[in-house]
Each structure stands twice: as C-alpha cells, then as structure tokens.
Amino acid sequence: MDVHHHMVGITADQLKEAHNADLAIQGEEGVVFKQAWADPDSGLVYCLSEGPSEDAIRRIHERAGHPADEVHAVPLEV
C-alpha cells in the first residue's frame, strides 16, 4: 500500500490518468497496480499494488510523475 499526501483537489479523470501512467510502465519493474482510492479534500491517495519490492513500486510512481510519500508492505489481507 502506498500513500500520496499532496493531491488536494484531484479529480476522477486525474486519478485515472495517474493510474494509467503507472500501468503503462509497471511491467518494467514487475509491479501490478491493482486499485487506488482518493480523497480530494485531504489530498490523500492510497494505491494497492503487488511487486517485488517497495523500491520497485517507488520507481514506477516516480517515473510516472507522482512519487509516493509512503510505501508499506501489507503481507496480511482479509
């Protein structure tokens, strides 16, 4: 799970565009971005992905133009 803190005012189209920018290059790092949720009021965006490492996820987000502020492994899911 990674978190972005500064996306105040993000729109549905911008969220989709950002997600598509990740999808376009994610294969180069073996990452699969699955879902993302955004709160335009607080500027928080949560992205759920699978990948070989936190760094791989960071690199895709950076190259796509929206570096993550936090990346946390979430090995447990229910």
Place this chain on the structure above:
Amino acid sequence: MDVHHHMVGITADQLKEAHNADLAIQGEEGVVFKQAWADPDSGLVYCLSEGPSEDAIRRIHERAGHPADEVHAVPLEV
C-alpha cells in the same frame, strides 16, 4: 479508508478476528467493511469500508475494540 497505527506484530489470525468483530456489528450502523491490509512490522492496518459517515465507521471500530487512528472518505476509486 481508515488506518490503525499501533498494531505491531498483528498476525493473520488476529487480523481475521478483528475483521470478524467488525462484520458482526457493522449492520447496526449501516457500514460494510470490505477489505483490510496489515503490515505487522510497522503496525499499520488499512481498512476499506462503505458507510453513511466517518463517524459510523469510527463507532463500529471502537465498539469492536480497535478504534481507528484515521478515517478518510475516498470518494474516488480506480
């Protein structure tokens, strides 16, 4: 999306037990808890739910014994 900060060392069984405690009473507030992801190392747990208000979600988590440290509406999803 709500976030718990202090669940260091949480196990898969404990995550399931906590989630089931929410499910058992969520209907009383019209909340539906959908998924949860946990990082035992950092103690972070993320819960995705739908409900009528942030307060409703807070109340269910409190009554189930694991109050949320943050609750954020996430009206956008991709």
